[in-house]
Amino acid sequence: MTAQSTRNVAQGNAYVGVQVGSVSGGFHSHHHAPPDPHSTPEGEFEAGVRYLDRFLLDTARQHIERAVTRGYPITPRAQFYRLVALLSGRTPRQLEDEEWKRLLAIWSDPPDLDESDEWTLGLRAILRLLNSTDAAGPETAAKELESLPPRQKHYIFGHLDIALEGALRDRVWQKSVAHARENRTAGDRLGRAWKFFHPTPAPARTRPVTPAAIAMSDRVKVGVGGPLLLLATSKLTTLLTANGEFGGLIGLYSAVAGLAIFGIAGADRYFRHRYRQAKDSELRPSRRQRTDARPGGFAGRIDRLFTHYFAQYRPDGMASAEWLDETAGIRRHLRNEVVDAYREERINADRVAWLVRYLASDVRTRWNQGTLTAYRQELRVSLRTWLLQVVGVIALIAGFVSVTAAVFSAAVLPGSLWLALTVPTAVVTTRAAFRIVAERRRVAADSVHRSAEQDRRTEAYDRWVAKLADRPTDTEMATWLECDRKVITDQALQQFRLQPGQVVAHAFLEAPAKSARKRRAEDGPWRYSHYRLLLFLLTEDGVRQIDLELDFRRADHRDTQRLNYRFHAISAVRIDGLALRKPTFHLTLNSGEKMTVQVTGTDTKAAEPNQDPSPITELTVDASGLHQTLHVLEGVAAEGKDWVRFRREQADNRLAELSRRTSGLLD
Template sequence: MNAPGGSTTNIADGSATVGVQAQTVHAVNFYEIFPGDSPERKFEVGLRFLRGGVPAKAREHIGEAVADGYVTSRSCFYLLLALLSGRTLRQVPKEDLAMLRVAQGRIVGGTDEWTEAIGVISCLLTSLQKGDVVPATVEAELNRLGQVQRDEIQQNLEMFLNGSIQDDLWARAFESARKDRCDQRRLDRIWKFFQPSPAGARVRRPNPEAATIGDWGRLIGASALSLAAVCFVGVLAWQHAWLSTLPALLLFGVGCYVCWRNGVEWRFLVERRRDKDRDYLAVGPKPAAAQRGFAGKIDRQFDHYFARYVPRNTERAQWLAHTAGIRRTLRDEVVDIYRESRTDAEKVAWLVRYLVSDVRQRWERGTLWDYRDRLRVAPSTKGLFVLGVAASTAGGATMIWAALQVQPFHAVVAAVIVAAAGRVAALGWLRIVLEHRRFAAEQEDARRSLAGREAAFERWTAKLADRPSDLEMAHWLDCDRKALMEEAMGHYKLKPSDVVAHAFIEAPGKSYKRARVSKGPWRYTRYSLLIFLLTADGVRQMTADLDFVEASFHDKGRINYRYDAIAAVHATEADDGGRSFELTLVNGEPIKVKMIEALQAVAEPGEDERSVSRVTLDAAGLGNTLHVLEGVAAEGKEWIGHERKREEDGLAALADAVQGISPRYE
C-alpha cells in the first residue's frame, strides 16, 4: 500500500469533529409539500430537490407527480434524470423503469426541447449499450440542446458514463465548475445563509406607576386635613392681626411652592442618577442560571463581543473592567425580554452586536458617562430649595404665633395636624410625582432605545436580504467537489476515462456552523471532503477540509490502496442520532468519517429527525459511496468486470424505458 503524506488514520480520520457552534433552520416553503397540493406543485418541489443535490427526494416527488397525471415532456425528462442522478445503473430498480416507460407512452404533442433532450439521452444509452460511443458525436448532440438541458444532463449523468466519453464531459464539467465556483458574489453572500432570520427589536418596558386606590385615598384625606388645618390657623391669625397675617400667608404659600418644586427636582435627579449608577456600575456575581440555556448563550455573546469590540486607544482590560456593570445590565435586559418567547439566542445576536457597538461608540465619543453631568443637581436648585424651606417656615411660624394669641389650645392642635397631615401628604405627593416622572423618563429612554434598535434591525435585515438560496448553496458545493476531483486527477495524472468509478462523501468539518431550509439538507460552513477514484490498479483517495464560506481547501491528504486491501465498509447509526461511515483496511487501520453529529433539536416542529438525516445523507453522497465501496470490499478487483457485466442488462432496460417500449429483459 502506498500512502504518501502520512498514515491512513491521520489523513482520513474525520471523527475528531469539534462540534456545532450554531444551527439555523430557515422557515421557507421551498421544499414543503402540503396536503392538497397539485401534481405540478409536487413536481416543482421535486425539481428543487434534484437541483439541491437530494436525488432520493426528487425521485419521490417527481415520480408522485407523474403518477398523479402531471405527464409532460419536461416532467419525463426530469424524471429520467432523477432516476439516474447520484447512482449507477445497478441501483436503478425495475419499478422505476416501469414508471418511466408508462410516462413516456403517455406524452402527447409534438417535439420540443425536452423531447429532444430525452432523445439525446436515449441515443447515448443505446451507444453505451452497443459499445460504439463516438465522443465527437455525443459532444455534437449535447451542443444541439439548449443550455438548460445540456447542463442538467451533464450534472446528473456523471455516475454511470464511462470510457472516452468521460474525458469530454468531465472537461466541460471542470471548466464550468471553475467559472461558477465563486459566481453570484459567493464570497460576499454565502455567510448569510448561516445567519438566522433575526428576532424583531424589543426593549424592556418601564414598570408602571406604583399608586393604588388606597394610596390615593390616604393622600387625598391627608391633603384635605392639612389644608383645613392651615386655613383654620390662618383664620385665627387673621382675627388677631390681619395686617401681618397677609404677608405671612403669602410668604408661607410661595415658600411651600418653591420648596416643593425644587425639592422634587432635587430628589428626582438624585434617584435617577442612583438608578443609572446601579445600571452602569454595580456588578455582582453571575447567577448560576447564567451559565445554562438561553441566558448562558446570551451571556457568552456579550462576553465575546465586548472582548472583540474594544474602543480605539483603549486597553482591553480597562474597557472590560469599566463596562462590567453596563454589560451585565444589557445582558439581563436581553434575557428578560426574549426568554419567554423561546427565541433562539442566535436570532438576537444582531441586537447584542448593536448594543455593544453603541456602548463602544459612546465610549469613543466620551459620552458614556454623560448622564452623571446631565443628572447632577444644580446649585440654584439647592439654593432655591433652602430659601423655600426658610420662607415657608418663617411664614408658618408667624401665622401660628398670631393664632396662639386668639385660641392657644386650638392653635396648637391645628399646628400639630398641619405638621402630621402635611408630612403624610407631602411624602405621598412626592412619591406619586416621582413615580410619574420616573415612568415618563423611562418611557422616553425606551422610545429612543427602540428607535435605535429598530434602525439596527432594519439594517441587519437589509444586509441579509440577498441570502443565497439552497440551490445556490448546492451548486457551489458541487463546484467545490469538482474542483477537488480535478485536482486529484491532476495529481495522479489520470484522465476521466481512466477512472472506472468514483464516489465522494461530504461530511461536516471541524468547529462548524450549520443551516438548512425547512425539509432540506444541512449545509455546513466547513466540510471534510473525501473523493474515491477507482482505477484498474486500485483506489486513489484524496481528502481535504473545505472552508465553504471562503471557498478554500486546507489540510489535504492522499492515500492509495489496492482493492484487496479493503477489509470492510459500513455505515453506523447510533441511538443518539449520530451517523458515521467507516472503511477498514486489512492492516486494521480505519478511515472514519462522522456524517451527522448527535445533536439535539435537529428537526423543526412537523419534521421527523430521521427524515432530516436521510435528506442530509443523500445530499452527502453516502448511498452511492456505500454501493461502490461495499462492492469492492466484497469482490475485490473483480468488481470492475462484474459491475460492467451487470450494467449491460441495465443499459438495455433503461434504453427501452426511455424510448417508451416494452422491456427486452425481465
C-alpha cells in the same frame, strides 16, 4: 500481511497491503420521501425536479418515479428528467439491477425523437452520450451536446458528466469542470453565502416600562397629610384673624408659599438624584449574579452572544478581557433586558443575535464619543432649582417664625397644638410626595427613553433585514456545493495523476466541521458553513482517498489527509446511529487505522415544535452522499477487485444491450 497507509503523500503510487476484509452493519438506503396525500402527480413530479436541482438525488428519484406511477404523462420532458435523476452523479457501473431495468424501460417506449423541441433534443443527446463508446460516437455526441438549448445543456453538464464512458467522458468532464470553476463563485457567492446561515431576525423589541411602584404607605401619608395641612392652615388663619394678628397671617401664607416652592424644587432634585443613581447602577457590575441561566437555555445562549459580541466590538487598543471587565455592568443590564423582552416568545436566541450585535456596537460607539454617561449631565440639578429651594427654605423659615410669634401672643394653647400638628405632618407628607412624584416622573422618562430606543432598534432591524434580503436560496447553496465537489474531484484526479475514464466509481461523504454554523431552508437539508469532505476514487488498482476541509462561505478548501490503499485492505465498513437519527460512518483498515465521521444528518431537533425531525434527517443524509459511499465501499470490501471487474463487464454488456435496443432511434 499488515496493511500500510500513507498520509500526506505527494505521489499516487503507494498502496496498503492486501488482506481479505469483512463487512459489518451494512447500510442500505431506506429513505422514502413521504408522499403528500393532497399532492397531484403533477405536483409531486415538480417537487422531484426541485429536489433534483438541489442535488438531493435519492429524494428526487423517488418523487419523480412515484409521480409517473401515479399517472404523470410520459412526455419528452418527463423522460428527460427521469434519465437525469437516474444517472446523476454516478457511473453506469454503480447502477443496480432495478435501476438498469428502469433505464431500459424508459427507452422501451420512447417519444418520437424526430421532433425538434428542447426536451426531445435533450433526450437525443443523452442517448447519444450513452451510445458514444463506438469510434464515431464521441464526435457526433459532442457536436449534438454543444448545440443543445442552455437548460438541457446545464442539466447534462451538471449531472451526467461522470455517467459517460469512453473517449467522450474526459472531454465532457473537462467542460463540466470549467463550468464549475466559472460558476463556483457566481451570483456573488463570497458576498452572499454567509447570509444563508443567519436566521430570519426577530423584530426589534424593548422591555416594557415598569409601571409606577408607589408604596401604599406613601399614598396614605399624602392622602391624610394633605387634608391635615389644609385643616391646620385654615384653623390658624381663623385664629390669627380673630385676634387681629395680620402680621402673623402674612407669615403663615409666606410659610405655605415657601413650603410649596421648596416642594416643587425639591421634588425635581430628588427625582434627578434617584434617576441618576438608577442609571449609574446599570453601569456598575452586580455583586450578585443571576443564577437562572441554564447553559443550553435561552438566557444562557444570550449570555454567550453578549460575551462574544462585546469581545468583538471593543474600542481600538483595548484588550477583550479589559473591555469585558469595563462593561460588565451595562452588559448585565442589556442582557437582562433582552432576555425579558424575548423569553416568552419561544424563539431561538440566534434570531436576536442581530440585536445583541447592535447593542454591543452602540455601547462601543457611545464609549468612543464619550456619551455613555451623558445622562449625568442631563440629570444635573440646575442652578434655578437650587435657587428655588433656597428661596423656599428662607420663606418657610421666616414665615414659620412670624406665625409662631403671633400664635404665642394671641392664643398660646390652641395655636401651639395646631403648629405642633403642622410641622411633622408637613415633613412626612413632603417626603412621601417626593417619592410619588419621582416614581411618576421615572415612568415618564422611561417611556420617552423606550420610545427613542425602540426607534433606534427598529432602524437597526430594518438595516439588517435589508442586508439579508438577497440571501441565497437552497438551490443556489446546493449548486455552489456541487461546483465545489467538481473542482475538488478534478484537483484530486490531477494529484493522483488519473484520467476521469480510469475512475470506476467515486463517492463523496460530507460532514459538518467542528466550527460549522448550520441552517436549513424550510424544505431542505441542513447546510453548513464548514464541511469535512471525504472523497473516494475507485480505480482498477485500488482506492484513492482525500480528507479535506471546505470553508463554504469563502469557497476555499485544504487537504488534511491523502490515502492510497488496495481494495482488500478494507477491514470493515459500517454505519450506526440510525435509530437515533445520528448516522455515523466507520471505516477500518487492516492496519488498524480507523476513520469515524458523524455525517450531516445529525440534528435530532425539529425546526418547529411538534414537528417530526426524521424527514429533515433523511434529506440531510441524502445530501451527504452517505448512501452512495456505503454502496461503493461495501461492494469493494466484500468482493475486492472482483467487484470492480464484475461491475465493468456488467456495465459494458448493459450499454451494449441499450445500444442494440435503441439503434434505430438515432438514425
